[in-house]
Each structure stands twice: as C-alpha cells, then as structure tokens.
Amino acid sequence: xxxxxxxxxxxxxxxxxxxxxxxxxxxxxxxxxxxxxxxxxxxxxxxxxxxxxxxxxxxxxxxxxxxxxxxxxxxxxxxxxxxxxxxxxxxxxxxxxxxxxxxxxxxxxxxxxxxxxxxxxxxxxxxxxxxxxxxxxxxxxxxxxxxxxxxxxxxxxxxxxxxxxxxxxxxxxxxxxxxxxxxxxxxxxxxxxxxxxxxxxxxxxxxxxxxxxxxxxxxxxxxxxxxxxxxxxxxxxxxxxxxxxxxxxxxxxxxxxxxxxxxxxxxxxxxxxxxxxxxxxx
Amino acid sequence: xxxxxxxxxxxxxxxxxxxxxxxxxxxxxxxxxxxxxxxxxxxxxxxxxxxxxxxxxxxxxxxxxxxxxxxxxxxxxxxxxxxxxxxxxxxxxxxxxxxxxxxxxxxxxxxxxxxxxxxxxxxxxxxxxxxxxxxxxxxxxxxxxxxxxxxxxx
Numbered sequence: 025x026x027x028x029x030x031x032x033x034x035x036x037x038x039x040x041x042x043x044x045x046x047x048x049x050x051x052x053x054x055x056x057x058x059x060x061x062x063x064x065x066x067x068x069x070x071x072x073x074x075x076x077x078x079x080x081x082x083x084x085x086x087x088x089x090x091x092x093x094x095x096x097x098x099x100x101x102x103x104x105x106x107x108x109x110x111x112x113x114x115x116x117x118x119x120x121x122x123x124x125x126x127x128x129x130x131x132x133x134x135x136x137x138x139x140x141x142x143x144x145x146x147x148x149x150x151x152x153x154x155x156x157x158x159x160x161x162x163x164x165x166x167x168x169x170x171x172x173x174x175x176x177x178x179x180x181x182x183x184x185x186x187x188x189x190x191x192x193x194x195x196x197x198x199x200x201x202x203x204x205x206x207x208x209x210x211x212x213x214x215x216x217x218x219x220x221x222x223x224x225x226x227x228x229x230x231x232x233x234x235x236x237x238x239x240x241x242x243x244x245x246x247x248x249x250x251x252x253x254x255x256x257x258x259x260x261x262x263x264x265x266x267x268x269x270x271x272x273x274x275x276x277x278x279x280x281x282x283x284x285x286x287x288x289x290x291x292x293x294x295x296x297x298x299x300x301x302x303x304x305x306x
Numbered sequence: 307x308x309x310x311x312x313x314x315x316x317x318x319x320x321x322x323x324x325x326x327x328x329x330x331x332x333x334x335x336x337x338x339x340x341x342x343x344x345x346x347x348x349x350x351x352x353x354x355x356x357x358x359x360x361x362x363x364x365x366x367x368x369x370x371x372x373x374x375x376x377x378x379x380x381x382x383x384x385x386x387x388x389x390x391x392x393x394x395x396x397x398x399x400x401x402x403x404x405x406x407x408x409x410x411x412x413x414x415x416x417x418x419x420x421x422x423x424x425x426x427x428x429x430x431x432x433x434x435x436x437x438x439x440x441x442x443x444x445x446x447x448x449x450x451x452x453x454x455x456x457x458x459x460x
Contacts, residue, residue, distance in 0.1 A: 057358060063346065063379025106434035106444065113436040120353020124382075195383035199352050202385065202460055210435050 057306050060123045060139075064192060066131045072190045077132040079152070081193060082142070083279055084181065085125030086153035089143055090287075091174060092118035093294050094157060103164055110210060114171070117203040124196045131192075140306075144298035148287055155239045155270065155278040158286040165225070165232035168214035172256065173240050175208035180249035212256045219260025226261065233257075234265045239284075241269030242277050310343045311336040313371045320359040321439045322457075324402035327360060331390025334381050342375035343368055348386045350460070351440040388441075388460045399423075405445065405456040420456050422447035432456075 068074050095115035102108035126139040156174060161167040182204060185197035218229040245253065257264050276282035298304065314336050315328025327333045327347065335346035345364050349357050361378040368376045388407035391399075396406035400423045408420070419428040427449030434444040435458075442455045 058361070060357075061380060061382075063377070064382065106436070109438070110434065110436035113440050116353040116355070116440055117351055118353070120349075120351060124352060191383065195385070196352070199349075199382060199385045202387075203352060206435070206458075206460075213435075 057123075059127065060120075061127050061131070061192065064195075066128075066192060068132055069190060074132045074134060077190050077193065078129050080185075081125045081129035081132060083152040083154075084178075085122050085129055085142070086151050087157055087174075087178065088118040088122035088125065089294075090151070090153045090290060091157035092116075092122060093290055094160060095171075097160065098167065107164075111167075114207050114210070117207070121196065121200050121203070124199075125193075128190075128192050128196065132190075140298065144295045145302075148283055148291055149281040151278075151283065151287070151291070152281060153278050153283075154242050155284050156236065156243065158278075158284050158290065159236070159239070160286060162235070163228065163232065164214075165218050165228040166235060168211050168218060169229065169232040170236050171207065172211035172215050173236065173243070173245075173253065175204050175211055176249045176252050177243045177245055179204040179208055180247060183248075208252070212252075215256055215262070216260040219257075219262040229260065230262055233262055234267055237265035237267045238270040242279070308371070309336075310338045310345075310368065310371070310373065313367055314343075314345050314364055317360065317363045317367055320356045320363070321441070322399070322404070324404065325391075325395045325398050327364075329392050329395030329398060331386065331392070331395075332360065338373075341373055342377070343373045344377040344379060346379045346381050348381050350386050354440065386460075388457060391457070399457060403454055404442070405454055407457045407459045410459045420445055422449060422452065423454055424452050425450040 092115045098111045126142045130137045182197040182200040188194040218225045273282045337344045399406040405423045429448040433446045437444040443458045446453045
C-alpha cells in the first residue's frame with residue numbers, strides 16, 4: 025500500500041464498518057450508540073438524594089429531547105441553507121444533552137431503564153418537560169423567539185448546576201453551558217434583526233413573542249436570564265409581553281406531566297419507530 | 307517501539323481528518339497493563355456523532371498493535387475546549403484550509419478577526435455561525451473571496 029492509499033483508508037469512515045466486532049454495532053457513520061457515560065464513575069454520591077437527582081435530570085433531559093425534535097422538524101423547511109445547518113446543529117447539541125441527562129436519570133433511579141426506554145417508552149403524563157418546548161413554531165419569527173427564551177433560561181439553569189453536588193450532572197451542565205451560550209447568541213441576533221427590521225418583520229416578531237409568552241411563565245425567568253432577554257428586547261425594539269400565563273390544569277404544568285395538545289402528536293412521531301420495533305438498536 | 311499513547315493519538319478525527327485526536331485534545335489518557343490498554347477520550351460537543359467512530363477506530367488500531375484487551379472510557383470533566391488543540395493541530399488545520407480557533411478569553415463582545423487560511427487576510431466575515439459539523443462556522447474572505455471553515459472557539 026502506498027502512503028497515499030494508507031492515508032486514504034484512514035479517512036474512510038465506512039471502512040471500519042466492514043470490521044466485524046462484537047463490540048461494534050454500527051451500520052453507518054453516527055450509529056451504534058453505546059452508553060454515553062461509559063467508564064465514568066456513575067455511583068450517586070452520599071448526600072445526594074437519588075429521587076431528586078432523577079427528577080432534575082429527567083426534567084432537563086425531556087426539555088432537550090422534545091425541543092430537539094421540534095428543531096429537527098425545521099430541517100428541509102428553513103428559509104436558507106445556513107439557517108437549516110444552524111438549527112440542525114443546535115438540535116444535535118440538545119439531543120446530546122438529552123442522551124447524557126436521560127442516561128444519568130436512569131442511573132439515579134436505579135432500575136433497569138436506559139436512555140432509550142425513557143425516551144421511547146414513557147407515555148405523555150410521564151414526561152416532565154416544560155410546555156414552552158411543545159408547540160410547533162408557526163413561522164421563523166416564532167422559532168427565533170422561542171429559541172432565545174429557551175436558551176437564555178436553560179443557560180442560567182445549567183450555570184447553576186455546574187456546582188451541583190452530583191459530579192456527573194455538574195459535568196453535563198458544564199459542557200452544556202458553552203453550547204447554550206452559542207445557541208442563545210444565534211437566536212438573539214435573529215430576534216434583533218427581525219424586531220429592528222422592517223415594520224412587517226417587527227410586527228411578526230412581536231406577535232411571535234406574544235404567542236409564546238403564556239408558556240414562558242412556567243420557566244420562572246429571573247436574574248441574568250431575565251436581564252439578558254430585556255436587553256435583547258430593547259435592542260430589537262420589542263415590547264416585553266404582558267400576556268397572562270397559561271393556567272395549570274388541576275394545579276399541574278409541564279413539570280408535573282400536564283402538557284398541551286401538541287405533546288401527543290410529538291410523541292406519536294418521536295416514538296412510533298421504536299415502539300413498532302421494540303428490540304431495535306440505533 | 308511505538309507506545310500505546312502514540313498509537314491512540316494517531317487516530318484521525320472522522321470529521322476533521324486533517325488532524326488526529328491527539329492534536330485535538332480529545333485523547334485524555336492511555337494506561338497500559340500487560341496486554342490490556344485503557345483509553346480515555348472526551349467528547350467535543352455533547353451530541354458529537356463521531357464518538358462511536360473514534361472509539362471503533364481506537365479499538366481497531368490498538369488491537370492491530372497487539373493489545374488483547376482495549377477499554378474505551380469517556381470523561382466529561384473538565385469539559386473539552388478548543389484551547390486544548392495543540393500548536394501542531396492548529397498548523398495542520400490551517401494547512402487543510404480550515405481556520406483554527408483563537409484563544410478563548412473572557413466574554414468576547416467583538417469577535418477577533420479570523421485570518422483567511424488561504425491568503426492570510428484578516429479582512430474576513432462570518433457568513434454563518436454554524437457549518438457542516440458542530441465544531442465549525444462558515445467564513446468568507448473579502449480579500450480573495452474564498453469561503454472557508456473556521457473551528458469556532460469553544
């Protein structure tokens with residue numbers, strides 16, 4: 025083999041797929057997912073309440089899973105190729121966070137479930153995501169506004185968790201912080217461009233913000249995240265909405281498993297393949 | 307004799323095949339014990355789809371090098387940063403036409419100019435904040451007009 029050929033073979037992501045190995049279950053690049061926390065000390069440390077850790081990881085994992093799915097639905101529908109690439113990348117980051125968090129949730133609950141069981145075989149009322157991530161965006165303005173609110177809020181949450189007593193959750197949060205900062209800044213640039221654009225784009229951006237505001241109440245926006253949003257709204261010449269929060273149902277919101285109508289449709293799409301082929305691996 | 311570290315470090319990144327996982331700082335630790343070797347790697351991004359490929363390549367290369375048992379471990383903390391890309395890695399990226407990342411500092415409000423990897427001009431613009439893989443952004447040079455990718459500071 026010449027040097028060139030040998031170099032070429034190293035480049036070929038498909039070449040090693042031909043190697044049959046018991047530990048290698050890939051059938052294409054990006055498949056054959058193993059445990060994303062392989063080799064990490066996953067014991068829940070003393071002083072950490074496993075039920076509380078499970079609940080935190082499940083809630084934040086579900087937010088990322090459902091919102092990632094919504095963002096993926098924009099692929100092939102975005103106005104420009106560059107925005108489509110951006111949204112696919114953001115969705116991928118969130119899916120990665122979801123995998124890590126659901127895996128941690130499964131470890132903390134101590135049963136025999138794993139990330140796939142949690143993602144594909146729970147029913148609607150067992151999901152703990154906030155209602156903000158459920159609605160399909162009606163237009164690009166709504167996408168930008170929702171992504172801004174979601175990323176600013178999640179960034180603040182993850183920053184707080186970098187000091188969590190569970191070192192695994194703290195490490196997952198630390199990785200998420202850099203990713204979310206980038207997502208937030210991308211969304212902010214679009215909200216400013218639309219809000220401070222033409223009269224028409226301004227009206228659409230304001231309408232988008234008004235539409236999603238009732239479900240933003242559940243986030244309990246405060247501190248840095250809130251200040252950041254206000255700064256972006258000011259720059260975008262947008263008014264902070266005063267629409268009232270979407271009422272809980274029998275005192276329950278998304279975090280309690282009470283979701284909007286959109287949730288059932290998302291889960292039907294998200295879970296159908298896994299439920300039709302319960303033994304499948306990815 | 308080639309050490310286990312050298313063998314592991316020479317595995318190419320599947321998404322940036324101009325550089326190795328050693329150059330990128332993805333390879334964190336290699337421990338040998340008799341004919342067994344334990345390799346620790348760290349993901350660049352939470353959802354990096356190349357991790358399974360890197361693990362498979364490591365397994366293949368180390369098995370070929372004679373190790374009977376190869377364990378691949380993940381480490382999340384401290385989180386990977388582009389600051390871990392070696393000077394050699396940065397040079398190889400630039401040679402492949404990919405602008406290497408700058409140093410991360412505090413909060414950067416005005417992004418520093420990215421030099422065009424083809425003509426060296428600093429008169430470039432960010433064309434898109436994202437590109438073909440999670441770790442890159444798309445730029446264009448105003449000097450030679452060539453579009454190019456930039457490994458974004460992370």
